[in-house]
Amino acid sequence: MSEFLFVVVPYLCLATFVVGHLWRYRYDKFGWTTRSSQLYENRLLRIGSPLFHFGLLGVVGGHIIGLLVPESWTDAVGISERMYHVVAVVGGLLAGLMTVAGMAILIYRRRTVGPVFSATTVMDKVMYAFLAVVIVLGMWNTIAGSILTIGGEYDYREGVSVWYRSFLAFNPDATLMAAAPLGFQLHALVAFGLFALWPFTRLVHVFSAPLGYLTRPYIVYRSRDDSRLGSHRPRRGWDRTG
Amino acid sequence: MKVMAQMAMVMNLDKCIGCHTCSVTCKQAWTNRSGTEYVWFNNVETRPGLGYPRTYEDQEKWQGGWELTKRGRMKLKGGGRLKNLMTIFSNPKLPSINEYYEPWTYDYSTLTDAPAQEHTPVARPKSLISGKDLKIEWSANWDDDLGGSTATAHLDPMLAKIADKVKFEFEQTFMFYLPRICEHCLNPSCAASCPSGAIYKRAEDGIVLVDQDRCRGWRKCVSGCPYKKVYFNHRTGKAEKCTFCFPRIEVGLPTVCAETCVGRLRYIGLMLYDADKVLEAASTTDDQGLYEAQRDVFLDPSDPEVIREAEKAGIARNWIDAAQRSPVYALINTYKVALPLHPEYRTMPMVWYIPPLSPVVEVVAETGEDAENKGNLFAAIDALRIPVEYLAELFTAGDVGPVDAVLRKLAAMRCYLRDINLGRDPDASIPAAVGMSEEDMYDMYRLLAIAKYDERYVIPPAHAEQAHALEELSTECSVSEYGGGQHDLFGEGSGVPTPIAVENFQMLQDRQTSDSLSGPENKSGRVNLLNWDGKGSPPGMFPPKDADS
Ligand code: HEM
Ligand code: SF4
Ligand code: SF4
Numbered sequence: 027m028s029e030f031l032f033v034v035v036p037y038l039c040l041a042t043f044v045v046g047h048l049w050r051y052r053y054d055k056f057g058w059t060t061r062s063s064q065l066y067e068n069r070l071l072r073i074g075s076p077l078f079h080f081g082l083l084g085v086v087g088g089h090i091i092g093l094l095v096p097e098s099w100t101d102a103v104g105i106s107e108r109m110y111h112v113v114a115v116v117g118g119l120l121a122g123l124m125t126v127a128g129m130a131i132l133i134y135r136r137r138t139v140g141p142v143f144s145a146t147t148v149m150d151k152v153m154y155a156f157l158a159v160v161i162v163l164g165m166w167n168t169i170a171g172s173i174l175t176i177g178g179e180y181d182y183r184e185g186v187s188v189w190y191r192s193f194l195a196f197n198p199d200a201t202l203m204a205a206a207p208l209g210f211q212l213h214a215l216v217a218f219g220l221f222a223l224w225p226f227t228r229l230v231h232v233f234s235a236p237l238g239y240l241t242r243p244y245i246v247y248r249s250r251d252d253s254r255l256g257s258h259r260p261r262r263g264w265d266r267t268g
Numbered sequence: 269m270k271v272m273a274q275m276a277m278v279m280n281l282d283k284c285i286g287c288h289t290c291s292v293t294c295k296q297a298w299t300n301r302s303g304t305e306y307v308w309f310n311n312v313e314t315r316p317g318l319g320y321p322r323t324y325e326d327q328e329k330w331q332g333g334w335e336l337t338k339r340g341r342m343k344l345k346g347g348g349r350l351k352n353l354m355t356i357f358s359n360p361k362l363p364s365i366n367e368y369y370e371p372w373t374y375d376y377s378t379l380t381d382a383p384a385q386e387h388t389p390v391a392r393p394k395s396l397i398s399g400k401d402l403k404i405e406w407s408a409n410w411d412d413d414l415g416g417s418t419a420t421a422h423l424d425p426m427l428a429k430i431a432d433k434v435k436f437e438f439e440q441t442f443m444f445y446l447p448r449i450c451e452h453c454l455n456p457s458c459a460a461s462c463p464s465g466a467i468y469k470r471a472e473d474g475i476v477l478v479d480q481d482r483c484r485g486w487r488k489c490v491s492g493c494p495y496k497k498v499y500f501n502h503r504t505g506k507a508e509k510c511t512f513c514f515p516r517i518e519v520g521l522p523t524v525c526a527e528t529c530v531g532r533l534r535y536i537g538l539m540l541y542d543a544d545k546v547l548e549a550a551s552t553t554d555d556q557g558l559y560e561a562q563r564d565v566f567l568d569p570s571d572p573e574v575i576r577e578a579e580k581a582g583i584a585r586n587w588i589d590a591a592q593r594s595p596v597y598a599l600i601n602t603y604k605v606a607l608p609l610h611p612e613y614r615t616m617p618m619v620w621y622i623p624p625l626s627p628v629v630e631v632v633a634e635t636g637e638d639a640e641n642k643g644n645l646f647a648a649i650d651a652l653r654i655p656v657e658y659l660a661e662l663f664t665a666g667d668v669g670p671v672d673a674v675l676r677k678l679a680a681m682r683c684y685l686r687d688i689n690l691g692r693d694p695d696a697s698i699p700a701a702v703g704m705s706e707e708d709m710y711d712m713y714r715l716l717a718i719a720k721y722d723e724r725y726v727i728p729p730a731h732a733e734q735a736h737a738l739e740e741l742s743t744e745c746s747v748s749e750y751g752g753g754q755h756d757l758f759g760e761g762s763g764v765p766t767p768i769a770v771e772n773f774q775m776l777q778d779r780q781t782s783d784s785l786s787g788p789e790n791k792s793g794r795v796n797l798l799n800w801d802g803k804g805s806p807p808g809m810f811p812p813k814d815a816d817s
Contacts, residue, residue, distance in 0.1 A: 057762025059485035061505030064358065065365050066397065072358045079357040140398040145502070234484040236356075236463030240349050244460035248468040250730075 028204035031215065036193060039218040046225030047233065060231040066141035070131055078128025084121025085164070088114065093190045097183045115172050122165045129161060153227040156220040163213040170209060186210050270543040271567060271578040273587055274454065274474035274618055275512055275536065275727070276596045277526070278606045279447055280716060281624040282678070283533035286413065286445040288312050290525035290534075294449075297524045298511065303503025305371035305396045308408055309510035310525045312447045316424045316658065317411040321367040324496040325610065326425035331361045332494030333457050333613030334550065342551050342614065344460055346491055352461060361491035365502075369407040371396040397502075414443055426661040430654065442627035442655045446662070449525060450497040450510035451609065451617030452476050454541065454565065455550045458509070461492025467507075472730065473538075474618065475512045483507050494613040520729035535719075537594030537726045538587065539618070540567040540578060550614045555665035558611035565616070566601060569594070590728035595715055596620070603704075603712045605674045607663035622716075623663055623671055625678040627655040640686045642698055645679035677702045681713050 051058065064071050092114065100110055133154055136146055170176040189202035203211060224230070294310040313319045327333060331346040346352065346361055374391035382389035395402040411417050421427065452469075456476050459467040466482035467489055469475070478489075478498070485505040489498040498509045513523035517536075521527070526534035542565055549561040567574045569591035578588050591597065599606040599622065606620040625645075632648045633639040649656065649672060656675065660668045684698040684706075699709040715723065 054762050055481040056504070056506075059483065059505035062485050062487050062500065063502075064362050064487060065500050065502045068358075068362070068364050072360070075357040140400060144399065231484055234464060236353065236465075236484070236486065238465065239353060239463040242465055245456065246459055246465050246468040247471045249471045 028200045031211075032189065032200040032203040033193075033198045035215065036198075036218045039222040042222040043224055046222075047230065050225045050230060058230055058234065059228070061145075061228050063142045063145060066145065067135060067139045070135040070139070074128050074131030074135060076128070077124050078132055081121045081124025081126075081128055084117065085125055085161075088118050088121060092183065093187050096187070096191070111172070115168065118168050119173075122161070122168060125161055126165060129158065133158070149227050153220075153223060153229060156216060156223060160213060160217045160220055163209060163216060167207075167209045167213055171207065180207050180210070182206070182210060186214065269567075269574075269577045271540055271574065271581045271583060272474065272543045273472065273578075273583055273591065274539045274541055275452065275517060276474075276539045276594075276600075276618040276620070277449070277523075278535040278596050278599045278620045278622065280531075280533040280535075280622040281444055281446065282622065282626050283531035284312070284445040284447060284624075285531055286312055286314065287530050288409070289528050289530050290447055293528040294510075294525050297513070299499075299508070301501075301503075302396075303501040304499065304508060306365060306368045306408075307499040307501070307508065309497070309499075310447060310449045311408055312445050314409075314412050314414055315444055315446050315662070316421050316427055316441075317414070317417065318420055318423055320369075320408045321363045321496050322406070323367075323423060323425050324363075324494075327494055327613065330363070330491065330494070330496070332492060332496065333615055334455070334460075335614070336551060336553065340551060340553060342455075342547065344457060344492065345494075346461065346488075352488060353463065356463065356486055356488065359487055359491055362487055362500075363490070363496065365397060366406065369410075370402060372402050372404065414441065417441075426658060429661050429666065430657040442630070442658075444624040444627060446609075446621075447525070448495065448497070448609070449523075449619060450476065450493075450512070451495055451615065451619045452510075452512055453618060454546050454562075454616035455614065456493075457613070457615050458489040458493040458498050461488045462486070462507075463488055467498075467509075470514075473514075473517065475514050475517070476509070477511060477514070478507050478509055480504075480506055480508075494610065494615065495617070517727055518730040520727050522725040522727060526725065532724065535595040535599060535715075535724050537596035538569075538591040538728070539594065539597055539600070540569050540574060540583075540588075540591050541565045542567055546616060550616055555612040556667040558614065559608060559664050559667070559670060562608060562611060562616055563601060566597070568601070569597065584728075587728045590726050593726045595719065595724060595726060598712075598715060603677070603708070603715075604670075605677055605712070605716075607670060607674065609662060610665075611663075612665035621663060622678070623659045623674055625675050625682070628652055628675065628679070629682075640682050642680060642683040642701070645683065646676060646701075649675050649679065673702070677704065677712075680704070681709055681716070684709055685713055685717075 101107075136142055136150070136154070167182075171180050171182075185202050185206045189199055189206075192199045192202070203214065291308050291310045291312055295308060298304075298309055299307040308320065311320045319325060324330060324332075327345060333345050334342050335345045337343050344352065347355070372393045372395050375394055376391045378389050379391055393402045393404050394400065411420055414421065452475055454474070456467070456469060459465075459469060459476065462483075463486045464482055464484045466479045466484070468477060468479065470477065483506040485500075485507070487500050487507065489507050489509075490496070490500050492498075498507050500506075501508050513521075513525075516523060516527075522534070522536050526536055545565045549558075549565045552558050552561040567578075569575070569578075569588060575588055578591075579585070596606075600620055605622050607623060608617050608620050610617065628645065628648045629639045631652060632644050637644045639645065653668075656668055656671055657666075659675075660666050660671045664670045680698050680702045684694060687694050694706060696706050699706050704712070
């Protein structure tokens, strides 16, 4: 069972994630957008969206450090277990609270502001359901596992993180995950569900994060692309004369 | 010297009768789709007035365009690159839909569906954004012809800049129309604000376009453009803007707004300019120097050296010919009667305007004096500071000098031509008073008053040899190949982008077969009467037909 849940399912989700993005990019560049709803409503978005996104950037950063950096490395540079723990919990809590608060505002807005609600697709609703469950479970793990220590202390850096790295190295070890508390198991599973959904939601905008803007020249010049005039390729059998 | 060609336009404001034909035909051609109900690539504003969107010219509020840093470098007024990215999650300067207006339609069906009753049923306005009842309080032309201006016109940001108090009592005011499209700037701040680099300037003809496949909906260009001429399609989640009707321009036809202009006041032609000098000119320290600085960027297409450089830059011979015959060049550089709109935004706009003499002429005529007399008109231009200062705020960052000079030329032309029309001897001292020769004055008159179609629009076709593959001439595509292109699951914009002609075809079909008023269940068919082209019946107008009848 744990083989299935923590090896087969994650790899299926990962495959969907990768292939789904390739497919979407190939066939639906036009639909690849944030679908901003700011034109409809600004007051709530102005608070909710930055809270959510900045919080989330913190959360993502935290996950990268927590999951990808082995404990032995931080030990090696002299960061004590205790210090790491305090920073991770405080930082995680802060980012998490921002994310949850921001998301609450965004969901409230989606539900109550008429124009925003009617521009909400089925996919948006499913996406928010998964997102909310993942984030709430994540918060619960931090609060219950690390602060209140309900059900005893669990050092995820020796369990979940190791499993995750083994998973990425295509040498997965499901027993580590099977030994983790239920909260962590669910968080990971629902998160993989979200990854599988990802390419089919508006979340694709994350992969367009416009970092190139910092370095590119301000004004873009482009020649009309002579190999592909108009919005479609010339049909077979038609040659251009020019 | 790096020669580039730019398609440009000049509008002669004296001739605009404010009929909005240009806006309506443009809307029919480009923005009669759901998601763009509120969008007018071409709009006609009554000035003084708030404009569309409301008070867009107040850059202290909207932060569009460029500004100079203390060290004299160009910077986006909305903030540098980092600030631009940090405010991406919620754009602090994005005008809300209410600044444009909330588009609406009417539930016409109640007129026919309502049961017999004592009072005549009324069609209530319904918002096209929320589908709910709407109290109409503003629209793109709320203050048309100074309607309601006693209540709103004092909010006109340009009036705030001129010293004298402008009165809005009927007898004392002045008025003219300002048709606006995207300026297809040489230094476009919309493109510079776009985080994904999806907005580009076409190297061949300078037309500024949004690549719909690369736009990611960051909606930064909307606030970046000081003229507020990029719009957010709230259905597809992508930015859209005036295209200078490139599919028409490519085959040598004028834009739709120009083609259908009732006053025949639009001129389209090429300008050659030195791309290496644009940034320097845009960085001119003094706002009032920007008009001259931009004129300096333009190149004389008859200068042999310019021709040589242009050919080196790969500009075709027939394009250079067209640039030499360009009416736009003549109005901007030869006669110097056209002025840029808001050069102080530093985007180097390329739709220029001949300021209207009519506010002056009207005042003179009302006094009972001869409004075609040079002395009277010149004296009036000197005396009527308010209209002149107002025009200067629009066209020269407040410098009345160039506006004065243009108005004098127009006044002189009026007087000089009257003598000719009445069969009197032309008076050479009149053109001389504005520094023109008699011949130049007559040529200018010809261009402004009686120029024919092919003199007003000198548009060299783009590579006619490729024409069959250009988008709108898509002889290779049959409409039926394109499915609905709508995957509602991902949002309405998903799917393969549909060529414009196909999109219109499908909309028409939807429209003719759809039943609902504005319901989200049929978003693509949502139209209001304004969008209706007279064919079929607009949704909601008549009771639904049975499916099989
Ligand atoms: C760092 C890169 C990111 C950028 C630049 C970015 C930018 C944006 C923008 C501009 C919007 C549109 C807001 C509006 O005007 O309506 C948006 C919406 C959204 N983003 Fe992001 N985002 C990023 C990362 C993420 C991540 C990592 C997630 C979640 C996993 C996320 C989830 C969402 C959601 C759920 C919405 C919809 C909000 C709503 O309207 O309800 N974003 N994002
Ligand atoms: S006027 Fe047109 S080209 Fe200029 S900044 Fe605005 S949208 Fe861009
Ligand atoms: S069609 Fe011509 S005359 Fe009529 S409003 Fe437009 S620019 Fe003015």
